[in-house]
Amino acid sequence: MDMLISFWQFRTKVQDGESLSLDEAFDKFKHGIIVHGPFFDHVLGYWKASQENPNKILFLKYEDLKEDTGSHLKNLAMFLGVPFTDDEEKQGVIEKIAKICSFENLKELEVNKKGAHISGVPHTGFFRKGEVGDWSNYLTPFMIECLEKLIQQKLNGSGLTFKLSSKTSNNIASA
Numbered sequence: 001m002d003m004l005i006s007f008w009q010f011r012t013k014v015q016d017g018e019s020l021s022l023d024e025a026f027d028k029f030k031h032g033i034i035v036h037g038p039f040f041d042h043v044l045g046y047w048k049a050s051q052e053n054p055n056k057i058l059f060l061k062y063e064d065l066k067e068d069t070g071s072h073l074k075n076l077a078m079f080l081g082v083p084f085t086d087d088e089e090k091q092g093v094i095e096k097i098a099k100i101c102s103f104e105n106l107k108e109l110e111v112n113k114k115g116a117h118i119s120g121v122p123h124t125g126f127f128r129k130g131e132v133g134d135w136s137n138y139l140t141p142f143m144i145e146c147l148e149k150l151i152q153q154k155l156n157g158s159g160l161t162f163k164l165s166s167k168t169s170n171n172i173a174s175a
Contacts, residue, residue, distance in 0.1 A: 001135035001139060001144070001147055002062075002063075002131075002132060002133070002134060002135050003039060004025065004026065004029045004135065004139075004147070005134060005135045005138050005139075006128060007025060007029060007034055007035075008020060008022055008025035008026075008138075009128055010125060010126075010128075011025065013121075013122075013125045014119075014121045014125055022138060022139075026139075026143050026146075030146065030147075030150060040150075040151075040154035040155070043160070044154070044155070044158055044160065046059060047059055047158060047159075047160045048158070051159070058075075058076065058079045060072060060076070061162070062132070063132045063162070063163050066130075066132050067132075069098045070091075070094050070095070070098065073094050073097055073098060074094065103127070103130030104130070106127070107127040107130070111123065112124065112126070112127060132163075
C-alpha cells in the first residue's frame with residue numbers, strides 16, 4: 001500500500017502539469033497499469049526466483065529492513081560472503097553502515113538535493129518520506145478493503161506476506 005502512495009506521489013512529481021488524482025492512481029495500480037508492469041507480477045517474479053535460487057537472489061522487504069535493520073544487514077553480509085559475528089567491533093560496523101545507508105542520510109546528501117536523473121527527473125523526486133505505513137494517511141477505507149482483497153488474491157499460495165503497517169499486526173499473507 002505504501003508502494004501505491006509512492007507511485008502516485010512520484011508520478012505526480014514527474015508529470016509536468018499532468019496531475020494524477022489518488023483515485024486515478026488507485027485504479028491504475030489495481031489494474032496493473034504502472035511503470036514496469038503489474039506490481040504483483042513484478043514482485044512475485046523476484047519472490048519465486050529467490051525461492052528457487054536463494055544463493056543467488058536475496059529478497060528483502062523494505063518494511064522488514066526498517067523494523068530490524070541490523071539483522072537484515074547481517075543477512076545481507078552473509079549473502080555477499082562477508083559473514084558478521086556478534087562481537088562488539090562488528091556490531092559497531094553494522095550500526096555505521098545502517099546510519100550511512102539510512103533513508104534520512106541518503107536524502108540529505110548534496111548529490112541528491114541537486115541535479116536531475118538522465119530522464120530529467122530531479123534527484124529530489126526520488127525521495128519522499130521513507131516511512132512504513134504512511135498509506136494510512138491517504139487511502140480511504142474502500143481503497144484499503146479493495147487492496148487487501150487484491151493482495152490476498154495475488155499472493156495466495158506464494159508464501160509471500162506483507163505487513164500492512166507498523167501500526168497494525170495484520171499481515172496480508174498467502175494461505
